Amino acid sequence: MAHFHLVFPPLVESALNGPHLAIPLLTAILRNQAHEVTSTDLNIRLCRYLSTSAHLLDLRSTFIASNESTDKTYFDSVLQFLEQTSARGETLSSASFRHVMSVIGRHICPRPLDLQDCLFTKRDRPTFLTALYEQWIEEIFDNSKPDYVGFSVAFGEQLSETIYLARLVRRCHPETKLILGGSQINLLSDYQIRTLIESKLFECISIGHGELVLSDIIETATHGQSGSSVIKSRAIKNTDLRNMPSPLNS
Numbered sequence: 001m002a003h004f005h006l007v008f009p010p011l012v013e014s015a016l017n018g019p020h021l022a023i024p025l026l027t028a029i030l031r032n033q034a035h036e037v038t039s040t041d042l043n044i045r046l047c048r049y050l051s052t053s054a055h056l057l058d059l060r061s062t063f064i065a066s067n068e069s070t071d072k073t074y075f076d077s078v079l080q081f082l083e084q085t086s087a088r089g090e091t092l093s094s095a096s097f098r099h100v101m102s103v104i105g106r107h108i109c110p111r112p113l114d115l116q117d118c119l120f121t122k123r124d125r126p127t128f129l130t131a132l133y134e135q136w137i138e139e140i141f142d143n144s145k146p147d148y149v150g151f152s153v154a155f156g157e158q159l160s161e162t163i164y165l166a167r168l169v170r171r172c173h174p175e176t177k178l179i180l181g182g183s184q185i186n187l188l189s190d191y192q193i194r195t196l197i198e199s200k201l202f203e204c205i206s207i208g209h210g211e212l213v214l215s216d217i218i219e220t221a222t223h224g225q226s227g228s229s230v231i232k233s234r235a236i237k238n239t240d241l242r243n244m245p246s247p248l249n250s
Contacts, residue, residue: 002218004030005146006039009162011109012100012155013101017094019044022152022182024247029211032245038144041157042136042165047101049132053086058128062108110160113194118160119199125164136170146176148221150241153182166201175220181206197228208233212240 006023008015019041027037051056059079070167082100085092092100110123125133140146149169151162180202188196196205203221205228210217212233220229 001034002148002222003036003144003146004038004150005140005144006037006150006152007165008039008041008043008152009158009165010043010152011101011105011161012043012157013047013098013105015043015099015155016047016101019249020152020154021247022154024249025211025244026150026152026214028245028248029214030155031248033089033214036144038140040136040148041139045136046132047097049093050072050104051082051086051097053083055128056083056086058126059104060110062126062128075103092115103170105157109157111157112160115159115188115195118163118176119195119201123160130168130175133165133168137165141173148177148179148218150179150181153180153184156184158182163201170201177203179204179206179217179221181217183211193230197230200228202228204228205230206233207231209236209240210235211244 006026008020008023020043023039023041027039030037050059052221054250056079060083078100082092089099108126108129110125112118112121112123149166151166153159153162161172162180167182169176169178178194178201185205186207193207196202204217206217207230210233213231216231220231
């Protein structure tokens with residue numbers, strides 16, 4: 001039996017109405033195979049953190065320290081709106097909250113031009129954001145000590161933060177096996193997949209329907225050669241869908 005921790009990375013405002021189903025589905029399948037599974041939706045967790053009055057100062061400090069003039073006035077107006085709403089004890093509508101997080105996300109999470117930029121260009125995050133990531137990683141390992149950490153990348157905006165988080169995990173817990181998958185990884189070209197392989201950041205890269213090949217992924221991540229391996233699934237069938245367990249959020 002292995003212990004997995006599954007991560008849904010930040011920051012994508014279109015996935016804030018509830019947990020993305022990829023992680024709960026993988027959790028259910030792995031538990032059916034007698035593995036221990038914990039998970040963290042860092043996307044929702046970060047957005048909740050950023051929207052509380054106690055942490056708006058972090059955003060305000062980031063805004064003041066920024067040297068970029070692009071959208072700076074608009075960013076300031078969005079922060080003022082969030083601060084005023086919080087001070088009145090009001091709750092933003094779903095649409096307003098998504099828009100606010102979209103604006104904030106563009107300022108605190110780098111949006112590289114391409115995968116090469118994600119992997120090879122050093123882009124600093126605000127100090128408070130890196131500290132949060134490091135704190136959450138240590139919480140994960142203090143509470144569960146996983147053998148594998150899996151990242152599910154469903155949106156393009158998550159790829160840069162996924163790579164950043166994976167490097168933090170690799171630096172602090174080099175013995176842990178890292179697995180990468182998700183619908184956005186399925187869309188990468190062969191050249192981009194080779195680039196990920198050559199980075200040697202992940203033990204296993206899942207292409208297709210990861211839920212169909214979890215046993216192969218575990219075997220490859222555990223006993224594969226040094227570096228990254230790619231596991232591709234077959235097409236999903238109606239019988240696969242009927243036999244899948246119900247997603248588990250816990």
